[in-house]
Amino acid sequence: MTRQTRTARLAGRHSPGHVPATTAGAHGRPRAVLPRPLRLAIFATIAIVLGGGAIGLVASRLQAPVATDATALQVHGSMGGLDPLELTVKAGSAVKLELTSTDTQFHSDGGGWHEFAIDELGIDFKVGPLSSQVFEFTAPKTAGTYTYYCGICCGGKENPTMVGILTVTA
Ligand SMILES: [Cu+2]
Missing domain, CATH: 1.20.5 (Single alpha-helices involved in coiled-coils or other helix-helix interfaces)
Incomplete structure (x- = not known):
């Protein structure tokens, strides 16, 4: 027997033609039709x-959301309240404020929206769920304190966590 024929016979032993037909329907299950x-x-x-x-x-x-404007004051709104609850700006200065909502739209109370409002200054910034936006305003020319709040959720102004103080320094 030559080497070639022996190889051929060995190969033939394992060729698909010699695979038992029962493999196809193993365990009696029907073959997949697809x-x-x-x-x-x-x-x-x-x-x-x-x-x-x-x-x-x-x-x-x-x-x-992450801070996108490093030069802006950062205010985060969540169901836990506004953060921070104290801000300080210089009188008459141009202020950039980035308002971020860390809540999803699935909050039934406000739908993830939060607000930064100062009635005396006519400011009413709002931001949607899981987003942030940079707002600009000019600080009052005279020093003093102003109340900011989010009136959208969690009792709004009546909730101490939703009310902060903006201090304007001379
Ligand atoms: Cu809010």
Whole structure:
């Protein structure tokens, strides 16, 4: 026997033609009726949909607001209140204030919106869920204190966590 024929015989022993026919219907289950390419396509679709959902979830976590303007006063609004509750600006100065909502739209009380309002100065800044926006205003020319508040949620002005003091220094 030559080396070639021996190899051929060994290979033949394991060729698909010699695989027992019972493999196809193992455990008596019927063969899948869908063709293999279609099954692969369905699997890929499911994987993409599930994977996409997972990526979306992670992305929405990463979208939690961060300060975007380092030169602006930062005020965060959440269901826990405004933060900080004390701000100081110079009289007559141009003030940039970045208002951020750290709440999602799923809050039934206000839908994740928060506000920075100072009635005496005609200021009423509002920001939507999980977002931030930079607002500008000119500080009053005279020193004094002003009350700012969020009136959208959690009792608004009546809630001490939603009310802060803006101090204007000379
Ligand atoms: Cu609020």
